[in-house]
Amino acid sequence: MGLHLIPYDTKINFVSKKNIIFAILIAVAVICLGSIFTKGFTYGIDFKGGLLLEIRTSGPADIGKLRSELSDLVQGEVTLQEFGSPNDVLIRVEQQPGGDAGQLVALNKIKAKLGMGVEYRKVESVGPKVSEDLIRNGIYAIIGALVAMLIYIWFRFEWQFGVCSLITLAHDALIVLGLFSIFGLEFNENAIIAVLITVTYSINDTVVIYDRIRENLRKFKKMPLADLINRSINETLSRTILTSTTTLLSLLGLYFFGGPVIAAFSLPIIVGILAGTVSSITVSAPLLLHMHLREDNELGELSKS
Amino acid sequence: MLYIPLWKKILIIGICLLGLLFASPNFFTREQLASFPSWYPKSQITLGLDLQGGAHLLLEVDFDAVQKEQMASLADMARTTLRKERIGYTGLAAKKDFVTLILRNPADLEKAKSLIHNTDTDVEITSAAEGQLTLRFDETSLRARRKSVLAQSIEIVRRRVDEMGTAEPFIQQQGDDRILVQLPGVQDPARIKAMLGKTAKLQFRFVDMSINAEPGKPVPGVDILPEERDGKTIYLAVKKQVILSGENLVDAQPGFDEYNRPIINFKFDSLGAKKFGDATKNNIGQVFAIVLDDKIIMAPHIQTPILDGRGMITGGFSVQQAQDLALLMRAGALPAPLNVIEERTVGPGLGADSIASGEYATIIAILMVAAFMFIAYSFFGAIANIAVVFNLILLFAALSVTHATLTLPGIAGIALTVGMAVDANVLINERIKEELRNGRKMLSAIDAGYNRAMTTIIDSNLTTLIGVALLYYFGAGPTRGFAVTTSLGIIISMFTAISLTKLILAWWIGWRRPTHLPI
Numbered sequence: 001m002g003l004h005l006i007p008y009d010t011k012i013n014f015v016s017k018k019n020i021i022f023a024i025l026i027a028v029a030v031i032c033l034g035s036i037f038t039k040g041f042t043y044g045i046d047f048k049g050g051l052l053l054e055i056r057t058s059g060p061a062d063i064g065k066l067r068s069e070l071s072d073l074v075q076g077e078v079t080l081q082e083f084g085s086p087n088d089v090l091i092r093v094e095q096q097p098g099g100d101a102g103q104l105v106a107l108n109k110i111k112a113k114l115g116m117g118v119e120y121r122k123v124e125s126v127g128p129k130v131s132e133d134l135i136r137n138g139i140y141a142i143i144g145a146l147v148a149m150l151i152y153i154w155f156r157f158e159w160q161f162g163v164c165s166l167i168t169l170a171h172d173a174l175i176v177l178g179l180f181s182i183f184g185l186e187f188n189e190n191a192i193i194a195v196l197i198t199v200t201y202s203i204n205d206t207v208v209i210y211d212r213i214r215e216n217l218r219k220f221k222k223m224p225l226a227d228l229i230n231r232s233i234n235e236t237l238s239r240t241i242l243t244s245t246t247t248l249l250s251l252l253g254l255y256f257f258g259g260p261v262i263a264a265f266s267l268p269i270i271v272g273i274l275a276g277t278v279s280s281i282t283v284s285a286p287l288l289l290h291m292h293l294r295e296d297n298e299l300g301e302l303s304k305s
Numbered sequence: 306m307l308y309i310p311l312w313k314k315i316l317i318i319g320i321c322l323l324g325l326l327f328a329s330p331n332f333f334t335r336e337q338l339a340s341f342p343s344w345y346p347k348s349q350i351t352l353g354l355d356l357q358g359g360a361h362l363l364l365e366v367d368f369d370a371v372q373k374e375q376m377a378s379l380a381d382m383a384r385t386t387l388r389k390e391r392i393g394y395t396g397l398a399a400k401k402d403f404v405t406l407i408l409r410n411p412a413d414l415e416k417a418k419s420l421i422h423n424t425d426t427d428v429e430i431t432s433a434a435e436g437q438l439t440l441r442f443d444e445t446s447l448r449a450r451r452k453s454v455l456a457q458s459i460e461i462v463r464r465r466v467d468e469m470g471t472a473e474p475f476i477q478q479q480g481d482d483r484i485l486v487q488l489p490g491v492q493d494p495a496r497i498k499a500m501l502g503k504t505a506k507l508q509f510r511f512v513d514m515s516i517n518a519e520p521g522k523p524v525p526g527v528d529i530l531p532e533e534r535d536g537k538t539i540y541l542a543v544k545k546q547v548i549l550s551g552e553n554l555v556d557a558q559p560g561f562d563e564y565n566r567p568i569i570n571f572k573f574d575s576l577g578a579k580k581f582g583d584a585t586k587n588n589i590g591q592v593f594a595i596v597l598d599d600k601i602i603m604a605p606h607i608q609t610p611i612l613d614g615r616g617m618i619t620g621g622f623s624v625q626q627a628q629d630l631a632l633l634m635r636a637g638a639l640p641a642p643l644n645v646i647e648e649r650t651v652g653p654g655l656g657a658d659s660i661a662s663g664e665y666a667t668i669i670a671i672l673m674v675a676a677f678m679f680i681a682y683s684f685f686g687a688i689a690n691i692a693v694v695f696n697l698i699l700l701f702a703a704l705s706v707t708h709a710t711l712t713l714p715g716i717a718g719i720a721l722t723v724g725m726a727v728d729a730n731v732l733i734n735e736r737i738k739e740e741l742r743n744g745r746k747m748l749s750a751i752d753a754g755y756n757r758a759m760t761t762i763i764d765s766n767l768t769t770l771i772g773v774a775l776l777y778y779f780g781a782g783p784t785r786g787f788a789v790t791t792s793l794g795i796i797i798s799m800f801t802a803i804s805l806t807k808l809i810l811a812w813w814i815g816w817r818r819p820t821h822l823p824i
Contacts, residue, residue, distance in 0.1 A: 254720050
């Protein structure tokens with residue numbers, strides 16, 4: 001006999017609390033937006049262009065000394081950071097003048113300075129043209145995903161469901177973007193993946209709840225909409241929480257045991273999935289209340305009687 | 306009710322067994338696989354550069370240079386065409402994407418137009434007052450030209466990379482002006498970059514020794530080109546007419562001359578041999594120049610006619626230079642210069658570490674999910690876990706068979722898939738519980754649970770696939786790796802989580818004949 005982790009007969013009135021919930025979530029969204037517009041993002045070289053080297057030195061690296069040596073060699077900012085162990089150093093160099101050729105010159109200078117004693121675990125040089133394309137493609141991918149999902153939901157349900165899910169998704173995407181901005185996490189290609197996973201995951205939860213609302217709309221034609229929505233959320237609540245938990249468990253595994261690259265990749269997804277779960281439950285369904293969902297149904301009933 | 310036709314049972318089991326078979330090569334080394342019987346599948350999962358280490362170069366074709374050259378030759382064509390018919394003009398100039406000139410006599414307008422048009426029908430000619438002509442190539446021919454330049458560039462890049470003996474290089478067009486080159490196992494791409502950075506346009510031209518060549522002083526009909534001789538740079542006036550170009554070469558090999566100096570032996574094709582024979586026979590005592598990318602590598606006197614189409618270049622090379630040059634001559638010239646706009650290399654140490662930590666994290670993630678499912682649903686959780694194991698086996702099989710590339714984000718995708726794959730089982734199990742609570746009998750509750758959860762599963766998985774498809778469409782290498790594992794995982798999970806679990810459940814019920822469900 002399995003444990004009843006989530007009681008099956010929850011009767012939480014999500015709809016009556018919706019104004020408080022909306023207020024909180026709008027406030028969070030505003031903070032995220034504010035940070036994005038004032039502070040902006042800490043772009044990684046994928047988006048900004050520049051050089052990135054991950055090196056392993058034979059003994060613990062003297063980061064201060066390395067920094068001053070390298071700063072003299074190239075133009076712009078050079079940032080160094082210990083990466084995983086005292087022997088591993090991550091070096092980031094700003095986009096160099098002189099286009100792609102200038103970039104390579106700087107890379108060769110750095111390599112000459114570091115000499116033969118270090119192991120180059122990773123060397124990346126990204127030119128300005130590539131990063132422009134990445135930004136454009138990233139924006140296209142996110143907007144494209146939102147629009148495609150809106151159309152799918154519209155097609156499978158009603159337009160009201162589509163609009164409400166789009167608002168929910170936009171909110172989730174905003175939270176992940178805000179996380180990157182507020183905490184200054186490196187915004188790179190993986191950040192776009194994180195946003196898309198969040199959106200994809202959140203729509204998954206939302207669809208399951210909408211599915212139940214659609215079913216209940218057919219089953220309980222006379223039930224007040226607020227009750228019907230509450231009922232649907234509660235009926236799917238244990239599933240929503242269980243699946244989110246399994247996904248979060250696997251992501252936590254990645255975060256704690258996957259090494260620095262995978263950890264950086266999974267953190268925003270963890271936050272995104274949390275946000276997506278919360279907003280699917282508390283936003284996507286209660287929002288439907290403002291959408292005149294029932295008119296058609298009620299008319300249908302009238303004509304029958 | 307929970308009746309599964311025999312053919313369906315066989316199909317489900319068959320798919321699982323095939324999955325095992327096609328996933329199994331990944332657990333053997335290549336050497337072990339080689340000793341297996343021939344029917345045994347041998348393809349393993351392809352690791353991305355971020356996991357196996359190697360170099361990734363993104364090259365951009367310099368179409369500006371192509372255009373410049375095109376305009377120069379268009380201006381040349383206009384010059385020779387009009388001169389031949391003695392039509393006077395002034396102000397002939399090659400601009401960025403057009404050529405202008407002014408006819409001395411505006412009455413020549415129609416004649417000049419038709420002459421130029423007859424020489425090259427791709428040229429569009431517009432005329433303004435005072436006999437001014439503007440020549441440009443039409444859109445279709447420009448587009449066709451760009452396309453062929455790119456295709457040719459890819460071909461030459463492939464030949465050069467192959468000639469350098471790189472193992473399993475991956476070369477592909479990206480967008481409409483880029484070439485992606487991935488070189489597994491290459492640690493320092495400096496030499497490959499140097500080899501790809503040369504257009505290697507090889508020409509055989511005569512030198513006009515009567516002209517006193519000085520750099521920066523153009524003389525009509527010749528180019529003033531430099532030659533490195535004994536550490537000094539000298540200049541020669543090389544006639545514009547090209548006798549032979551690298552296209553006529555069939556072979557070029559590095560070697561040594563009688564003083565043991567590195568040289569390059571080359572051989573022309575039959576047409577080239579004939580042209581070269583004629584040219585050398587008729588110009589004994591003259592000087593010809595072997596020109597590579599507008600630099601003279603050698604300018605010998607013709608002493609005897611060379612009729613066998615063979616020759617050698619002694620340019621005071623080092624052994625390495627001779628090897629590289631011979632390689633470039635064999636592979637042919639690039640139609641346009643290439644610029645490296647992105648370069649990424651991953652060392653084998655980092656790749657191995659990434660695989661190790663990725664595997665470790667994925668195994669922990671799977672164990673945590675499995676434990677959780679067992680705690681939440683006991684027996685039904687165990688069934689879901691069996692489904693997850695087969696999901697992974699089939700995913701490995703699919704990745705091996707399709708030669709999809711597994712990247713670091715792809716490994717994360719596998720872990721995430723596991724978390725999401727049990728979603729279908731959660732939906733089904735929750736539904737069965739609900740139906741039981743609503744008073745249904747055991748078997749009908751299971752049946753209703755599977756049937757009713759179906760639409761939800763399809764809706765939610767399809768929306769997920771939409772998101773992943775866009776990720777694939779817009780993403781580059783590692784991102785695509787993620788999209789591939791996630792989408793395959795989701796598709797496979799629809800099979801394992803529904804059909805396979807139902808089959809196991811049906812067996813169990815037939816075997817134990819339970820009176821209530823341990824859910």
